[in-house]
Amino acid sequence: MKILHVYQQRIRQNIKRPPEEQLPPIIVRDGRRRAYGFEVAIDGPCRLVYSPDKPLDCGARLWIETEAGVEVLR
Numbered sequence: 896m897k898i899l900h901v902y903q904q905r906i907r908q909n910i911k912r913p914p915e916e917q918l919p920p921i922i923v924r925d926g927r928r929r930a931y932g933f934e935v936a937i938d939g940p941c942r943l944v945y946s947p948d949k950p951l952d953c954g955a956r957l958w959i960e961t962e963a964g965v966e967v968l969r
Contacts, residue, residue, distance in 0.1 A: 897965050898924045898951065899935060900958040922953075923965050932967035939963025 905920040912918075919931040941961035950956045 897961050897963075898958050899937075899961070899965065900924075900951070900953070900955040902931075919969070921967075923967055925965075930967045932969055934968040936966040936968060937961055937963055938966065 900922055902920045902922050905918050909917040909920065919933045921932050921935055923930045923932070923935060937959070939961065940963060941959050943957070943959050945957045947956045951958060
């Protein structure tokens with residue numbers, strides 16, 4: 896199971912940075928591995944989950960779950 900979510904702190908940090916110095920705000924977690932990107936392509940079915948009462952360990956309350964392949968772009 897892969898989990899994709901947005902790193903809100905990075906979005907806030909990027910507001911203060913010029914475009915060429917911005918950091919990727921999308922995180923794709925696959926077990927213990929993490930990949931960061933500005934754009935992601937999901938190659939199959941996925942599910943958008945909103946769980947305010949049971950957030951992920953990182954604090955995310957809204958994320959995408961998929962068993963499909965995920966390509967992290969840029």
